[in-house]
Structure formats: structure tokens, C-alpha cells
Amino acid sequence: MALVTKSEIDILQAALEKLQQGFSHLPDFTPAVDRDRLRSVLMEVAGRMQQNYPYHHPRYAGQMMKPPHAAARLAYALSLWINPNNHARDGGIASSHMESECVAAIGEIFGLGKPLGHLCGGGTMANLEALWVAGQLHPGKTVLASAQAHYTHARISDVLALPFEAIPVTPNGCMDMTALESRLREGDVAAVVVTMGTTGLGAIDPLPAVLHLRQQYGFRVHVDAAYGGYFTLADALAPELQPAFASMGEADSIVIDPHKHGLQPYGCGCVLFRDPAVGALYKHDSPYTYFSSAELHLGEISLECSRPGAAAVALWATQQLLPMQRGGEFASGLNRSLLAARELWRRVQASHRLKALMQPQLDIVVFGVRAGSARDASMLARKLFAETAKRELHLALIELPAELVRQYWPELVMNRDTVTCVRSCLMKPEHLDWIDDIWSVLESAALALDE
Numbered sequence: 001m002a003l004v005t006k007s008e009i010d011i012l013q014a015a016l017e018k019l020q021q022g023f024s025h026l027p028d029f030t031p032a033v034d035r036d037r038l039r040s041v042l043m044e045v046a047g048r049m050q051q052n053y054p055y056h057h058p059r060y061a062g063q064m065m066k067p068p069h070a071a072a073r074l075a076y077a078l079s080l081w082i083n084p085n086n087h088a089r090d091g092g093i094a095s096s097h098m099e100s101e102c103v104a105a106i107g108e109i110f111g112l113g114k115p116l117g118h119l120c121g122g123g124t125m126a127n128l129e130a131l132w133v134a135g136q137l138h139p140g141k142t143v144l145a146s147a148q149a150h151y152t153h154a155r156i157s158d159v160l161a162l163p164f165e166a167i168p169v170t171p172n173g174c175m176d177m178t179a180l181e182s183r184l185r186e187g188d189v190a191a192v193v194v195t196m197g198t199t200g201l202g203a204i205d206p207l208p209a210v211l212h213l214r215q216q217y218g219f220r221v222h223v224d225a226a227y228g229g230y231f232t233l234a235d236a237l238a239p240e241l242q243p244a245f246a247s248m249g250e251a252d253s254i255v256i257d258p259h260k261h262g263l264q265p266y267g268c269g270c271v272l273f274r275d276p277a278v279g280a281l282y283k284h285d286s287p288y289t290y291f292s293s294a295e296l297h298l299g300e301i302s303l304e305c306s307r308p309g310a311a312a313v314a315l316w317a318t319q320q321l322l323p324m325q326r327g328g329e330f331a332s333g334l335n336r337s338l339l340a341a342r343e344l345w346r347r348v349q350a351s352h353r354l355k356a357l358m359q360p361q362l363d364i365v366v367f368g369v370r371a372g373s374a375r376d377a378s379m380l381a382r383k384l385f386a387e388t389a390k391r392e393l394h395l396a397l398i399e400l401p402a403e404l405v406r407q408y409w410p411e412l413v414m415n416r417d418t419v420t421c422v423r424s425c426l427m428k429p430e431h432l433d434w435i436d437d438i439w440s441v442l443e444s445a446a447l448a449l450d451e
């Protein structure tokens with residue numbers, strides 16, 4: 001598997017030449033660069049970068065890492081010769097239009113007609129904006145999210161000076177609706193964060209039930225689909241999860257990370273608001289910008305000011321090549337990840353050395369290493385992680401609360417509050433083809449545990 005092919009570089013070169021033609025009417029100007037020194041520094045960079053994990057390779061199956069598509073990489077690189085800034089339209093007219101088109105297309109997959117939305121640095125920034133809006137509309141009230149929600153929600157709430165409370169989860173890692181309702185009865189809730197695909201387990205919170213409670217208790221429903229949002233396109237999704245995805249358009253705000261499952265380089269999150277009127281909350285009276293265009297620009301509906309237009313260009317190119325359609329190539333990649341996770345889970349279930357826990361809802365598989373006690377199981381999980389890494393299979397670890405693990409593993413002696421388990425995000429479409437390979441490394445690493 002080649003990291004880079006010459007044909008890709010040829011395409012970039014041709015596209016750059018076309019880009020350059022657009023400016024050929026200007027007086028000749030060539031920035032001065034010392035080629036020899038540039039080359040030597042770049043070679044040093046390539047050497048340093050070899051120390052990274054091989055994120056692009058299917059043998060990297062640990063954290064949430066999915067390499068950007070060639071379309072994204074090349075379009076991003078191409079746009080850097082212009083370096084558009086999607087803050088004000090003046091910073092990047094074309095790239096701002098591309099961003100608006102991308103955001104509208106993302107809104108469509110959730111059934112949102114004309115949402116207000118924009119790209120931003122990532123899921124953290126996107127969630128910050130959504131919770132900021134919730135706090136502006138319900139000042140001083142509490143933000144609720146499940147105990148398995150991303151830790152960023154507690155921290156963001158702290159930044160926004162909004163109280164935050166965690167709602168317990170059911171054994172599969174989803175928000176417990178009985179616990180949520182009993183908290184809602186106490187009142188003063190600004191927003192409930194519904195996670196569609198938790199970062200640890202890929203669990204889907206019961207969105208339809210939360211939407212139902214909104215009618216009675218009147219709070220904002222914010223869907224954090226940073227990880228799982230794109231799975232709304234996947235036919236292989238378990239039927240019981242489909243109603244949750246189908247109701248995403250009824251949420252007040254949605255966050256999705258094109259840099260997670262959308263084949264984009266880092267620096268690409270997206271926030272969407274169902275009601276465009278919340279745009280008024282962003283109002284400011286900057287004396288510096290915005291005087292050259294009458295149209296609303298993205299800088300007026302975003303907390304971040306300067307933003308990389310390159311991210312929008314890359315996403316736009318990817319969406320052209322791989323439209324977000326059910327049954328299309330992009331969706332089929334997501335299906336393959338779901339199938340890969342199910343297959344790995346099936347093998348773990350049949351294993352004498354590994355211990356299957358909750359069935360994966362998306363493409364994240366979490367499992368334990370069999371032992372008598374939580375302490376030993378945790379130690380062995382760490383050892384397995386190291387043994388697979390030695391064999392060039394890169395997995396991740398997760399600390400699961402003892403009470404969650406107990407539901408699947410009642411015989412485990414709980415002499416620790418958490419159990420360290422092994423976690424694998426099978427995000428790459430290629431992972432399905434690599435399951436035999438991944439499994440054989442896992443088995444050989446598991447054998448080494450007894451040595």
C-alpha cells in the first residue's frame with residue numbers, strides 16, 4: 001500500500017497550473033525560495049514524520065483515525081497556494097460559497113431544509129457553539145449529557161459558566177431515560193446533549209425518546225454526532241438504531257465532524273442549527289471587516305474568526321467525488337466499517353482468551369482480556385496492547401466503569417473501579433478486508449500473554 005502515488009502528484013500539478021492561469025493577467029511575480037534549503041528541510045520533516053503511528057494503514061485500528069481521501073488531500077493542498085480565509089467573503093469568495101454548499105449538503109442528509117451552519121476547527125469548537133447558543137437562550141440553566149458523552153461537554157460548560165450534570169448510562173453505554181426524566185423533573189435544564197456515537201463505545205443515545213421529553217420539559221436538544229453522524233447514510237445500520245438517525249432533523253442543533261468519518265484532514269468540524277434565527281445571537285459590530293459585501297458571510301455566524309478556507313475546499317471536492325447518498329460509494333465505506341466491527345466482535349465472542357462485552361452499535365469494538373479479577377484483566381489488556389503494537393497492529397485502550405463491565409462479565413472479581421479494556425475503531429473501509437490479518441495478529445499477541 002503506497003502512501004503516495006505519482007499519479008496523484010501529477011493531478012495536483014495539472015490543477016495548480018490551471019489555478020495559476022486564472023491569475024496570468026497580473027504582472028509577473030514569483031516568490032523567492034531557496035530550493036536547496038527548502039529541499040533539505042523538507043527531507044528532515046519527512047524523517048521526523050516517520051515517528052508517527054502509521055495512521056493511514058489498516059494495521060492502525062486504534063483511536064479514531066481515518067485518513068483523508070485523496071480528493072481532500074489534493075484539494076486542500078491546491079487551495080494553499082491561495083490560502084483562502086473563510087471569515088469574511090473578502091478572504092475567500094469562492095471557498096465561502098463552497099463552504100455554504102457543503103453545509104447545505106450535510107443538512108440535507110439529516111433532513112434539515114435550510115439550516116444555519118458552518119465549518120469550524122472540529123467537534124470541540126462545534127459543540128462549544130451549540131452549547132453557547134443554548135446558554136444564550138437559557139442563561140444559567142444546566143447542560144445534561146450522558147456519563148459516556150465526550151468529556152468536552154463538561155469542560156465547554158465550564159468555559160461557558162453553565163452548570164453541567166452527567167446522566168447515568170444503561171449497560172450498552174446509552175443515556176438512561178429514566179434517570180434523564182427524573183433529572184428533568186427538577187427543572188432548569190438548558191440543553192440535553194444526545195450523543196450519536198459515543199467516542200468510547202460508539203453508543204447511540206435514544207434520540208426519539210429525548211425529543212419526546214422535550215415536548216413536556218422544554219429544553220434544547222443538541223445532537224453530538226461528531227463521530228456517528230455520517231452513519232445515517234449506512235444501510236447496514238442495525239434496524240433498531242434507524243429511528244434515532246431518522247429523527248436527527250428534529251434536533252435544535254447538530255454537530256458532525258467531517259474530519260472523523262467524512263474523509264477530511266483535521267481541522268474540519270461542522271455545526272448546524274435548525275432555526276436560522278439563532279444567527280442573531282452572533283451579532284457584533286466589528287469595525288474592521290465586512291464592508292465589501294452585502295451578503296451574509298460566514299464570519300457573522302461563527303465564533304471563530306479566521307478559518308481555513310482550505311478545509312471547505314477539501315470537503316467540497318470530497319463531496320463532489322463521493323456524494324453523500326445512501327447506497328453510494330461513500331455510504332458503502334461506512335457499511336464496511338460496521339461489518340468489520342461485527343465480524344471482529346463475533347470472533348472475540350468465540351475466543352477463549354478475549355472477553356466480548358457490549359455488541360458494537362457502530363464500528364468501535366471494545367473487549368476485555370479474560371482474567372479472574374478486574375486488576376488482572378486490566379494488566380493483561382495493557383500487555384495485549386503492547387504485544388499487538390510490537391507486531392505492528394495498533395489498538396487503543398479504554399477504562400470502563402466496573403458497573404458497566406459487570407453486566408457482561410458477572411464472574412469478574414471487581415477489585416478496581418474501572419476495568420482497562422482494549423478498544424478498536426475500525427473506521428477504514430479497508431478494515432473489512434483486513435479482519436483476518438488483524439485477527440491473526442491479535443491471536444498471536446494473546447498467546448504471548450501467558451509467557
Ligand SMILES: *Cc1c(COP(=O)(O)O)cnc(C)c1O
Nearest residue numbers: 122123124150199224226227257
Ligand atoms: C471527537 C468527538 C468530539 C470532539 O471533537 P474534536 O473534533 O476532537 O474536537 C466530541 N464529541 C464526540 C462524540 C466525538 O467523537
